[in-house]
Amino acid sequence: MLNGRRLKVGVTLYLRRGQQSIWENGIFQNCYFLAMLLARSPLVEAAYIVNGGDGEAAEAGEFLSLAPVPVTGMEEARGELDVVIELSAQLNPEWARAFRARGGRVIGMRVANDYVIDIERMMFGLPHGMLVSGTPYDAIWTLPAFERMCAAYYGVALRAPVVTMQHLWSPVLLERSLARAGGTQPFGYEAGRGRWRVAILEPNICMVKSSHIPMLAVDVAHRQQPGMIDYLRVYNTMGLKSDAQFVGFARSLELTRQGRATFEPRLPVYEILTQQADAVVSHHWENAQNYVYYEALHGGYPLVHNSALLGGCGYRYADFDCMDGALALRQAYASHDATLGQYRAAARAFLAGLDPLGAHNVEGYSAAIAEVFR
Template identity: 35%
Template sequence: MNRPPQLNGLRIGITIGLRAPDESLWINGIKQNALFLAKLLTASPHDHRVTLVNTTDVPLTDALPWDRMAYDTRTFGEVKDVLDVLIELGGQINAEQTAYLKARGAKLVSYCCGVEYINVMESMLFGRRLWNTLFINRGFNEVWAIPQIATSSLPYLQSLRRCPGRVVPFVWDPMFLTERTRRLRHHGEYRPSGAHAKRATVMEPNHDVVKFCVYPMLIIDEVFRRAPDAISFAHTTNAEYLAKSSPEFVMLMNYLEIVRAGKASFVGRFDTPDFLAELTDVVVSHQWENPLNYFYLEVCWQGYPLIHNASLAPDLGYYYPDNDVQQGAELLLRALREHDADWQEYTRRQRDILRRYTPENPALVAEYDSLLAHLIGASS
């Protein structure tokens, strides 16, 4: 009688796709996601050995922005003969590599953390080039999608890749944020400014329809009309190009009272922790079909009041549902008037909540072990 494979001591690879030997972790969230997942899987009591697997020809050196002793990082060629599971996350494996792993009996997972269906729609409808070539890998055993992108994109991915799909828990860790803010005053954490009028900030990427600045600006303007002395200024980052290239954006913004009063700016891209620490008292945000992201977690971990509509985390910050500008304005007004009286307890509460996404949460570690056990048909 054949015994089921054991869950203990799995050799797990998580792909990354380096573009440069010293590539920043902050270009996008993908490499952070790979490292967070590696840290979580390493925390398993089943003693998994986890390796970051680079799928490009970029050489692996000590210029990487993470410690290779802490996070084993190798090329595909170095690990292809020892892996039990490969999780494709930040770099794509090709057909030949897929066939090689499957012939060895390794299990393959496509781990998806982007709104891929929305990106594809926008590329096709609006001429935003997404691919030079396209390879849809149909060799995966399962597609794993984090909750915030599952509704829009998991059915699309599952159908194209012709394999089962699963919604898997979101994973995060403050380790890179902590390192990045070490040099900042108070480590970049929120401190009351002491001013009656507060500085509001909108930091949506404004790259697609998912995270865009118009609803946050409507919320800020609603409060400015009700209580003009409560907001000293509103900064909107990642919007300089809109102010220069979109007549529609300019015309619409010029209907807002806070813009007419000369108390709003539309500026370029900035480092989030620095901008928060230097120019922000409150953050106003909005998303569509992506109800949880790293930015929200970073803002709340640092103790800043966050007005948001992320339905997967209604206990974080100050939550308003859907596109409810009026409720968002009520919450912004409340934060402006009341947050400073409770800022220390707020920061403590936020961090307690956010630990559910980290390896400090044993239930989260156990959930991923259950996913792996199902994937390989293992006994514990």
Template identity: 35%
Template sequence: MLSKKLYVGISFYLDDQCSDIWANGAVQNIIFLYLLLKKLSIVENVSLVFLGNRTTPPKGLMIDDLEIKIESLNDVVDKLDLLIEGTVMIEPIHCELVHNNGGKVVSYRMGNDFIMEMESFVFNKEPGRYFNGCNYDAIWTLPQHENTCFSYFSIVGRAPVYILPHIWEPIFSDKIIEKLKKQKIIFGYQPGSKTKRIASFEANINILKTSYIPILICEQAYRKNPDLIKHIYMCNTFDKKDQKAFHNFIGRTDIVKKNIMTVERRYQMPDFLARYTDVVVAHQWENGLNYAYYDALYGGYPLIHNSTLLPVGYRYDGFNAYSGAEILIDVIEHHDANYEIYREEANSFLTNLSINNTKNIKSHEELILNLFK
């Protein structure tokens, strides 16, 4: 048992480079973690602790009404019982100060750092947020990163690694949905249309989530049955349109030659779903759980994906675009008949991700108690 309730700080990025809650899933993840930790009986205080000059969050993070406590890490570090490294990398001195007061330090790794470090190494890119000599008591990560990152995190971080459940709430989706209602725009899949609008939302920032397989799936489905596809929106590709490799790739497709597919910018996903989408086609490599999937499922939109970690939606194997195309055609022709069952299954799955789910609360509490044994 703990001798007292805990004062927990989670490092958080406030600067303008991350000014939109939809720009980075890790930012949402930290907000959900914060709200979950507030529910633990062993926690007295939770703060998002920042480093840097900015002291208030950008409006685009949409957290003003969530009653979130924000403090400077340097001001409170010697008071913390538990410091969780979140979206800001902490310094070894912070670890030392926490440890000097009998506290613990955890690194919460939400991204596939191993793959991103390999990209930095192979392509001589600017290195990202990895390790800097902090003395961690534990490293927490998520199920989608266990395969590639477990050994990397443990050996380089010199700490035991624990897998936490992926958590999600429709907090931010609901904010967008409320705005759409005021404009009389409906969020949620609308059965009835014989031809469908398809969208893909892969980030195209690294090789973990790219548009290449969704493009191949859509191209093959269009070649086989062009009358089923009304339009294809490939989001997060507009800034890539002049890259020679991408230009040559899409330039060979019928869906571009016949103006069926357009390259689009980054958008708030619930807004784009409501306005332009009937079917979502996704692809990932070693990143089987992400919030884009949950936004689609929340609206009952048919999600075609290749994630073995996702028990709902319509799954194809690996990089098999032929299989994905067959599934896409089948979804366009038959999803409407199965819509109610699909929606029930999606909602049941999303309930398992909730920060109010007893299993999720218990798993986080047990990991924290384990730190202080």
């Protein structure tokens, strides 16, 4: 508590018109897990999702049917809240100045590699990313994945102290979605398949998470060990099918030439990993913390990755090394069934550290909120 007073804290979310799914992007999950934590904080009297979009809460469908805290509007938030965390919907600078003038605090939370995203969008005429709009912040929160590349960028461009926060994740959304789907196939790796169905799940909307290195790594593994892969499915590539360069790249793969590779739309991860895949091969550039990693680990699926922030879980390869990625996939294929118990235990221990309701995370975020009042 601050001088004996508990706080009212909101997290912004952009609700657009029409139905929205919790699985359509990671920002909804970020918002959900942070709201879970805030509702548990002893510093917080009440936590809210602040609707900063043009849609009505009643239209948001799945997300708000699961929401862990109430939804409020921007005008109500300006008059009633003590802290607003700008996460999904970006704040109007005039709104933020008025909010701070009555004693409120504004925290900007950055959960993407905005440095790369901003450069791409400025150079190639794409819609803007992070807005250097003059909004006054009391602090900027970011994640360990973005500290090296983005922390100084945020601090100078946004003129506020930058604090690195723990990434948050819980299986609660995954488990609820599985229950709602009512599928008969369990979410979890099943040992004993002679050939693996491999999935690549990168979003392909920015260079920090694209399918190119995983496609090459899987293809090299197939060339080296032809009996290992049943097929490769590359998701989030429907928009690339009309791009001649991507088509040429995809057709260069042996898996494509042999009819063992397909290119798919975006689907919820719980559908892919229960019905269409045995293993996930991934790649990032300075984007080492992703929900799909956690979901794969939670299910015991072999995750071939290049992240240094997974506590030693999965099968790691070096940076942009396609050959090492192929080796990691082959090692996973050779050993995963035999070591599945240890793999699951290591994943459980790592994922427990991300729990939004874990005391260490509640304490850390509560302390960071208290800091903006000092």
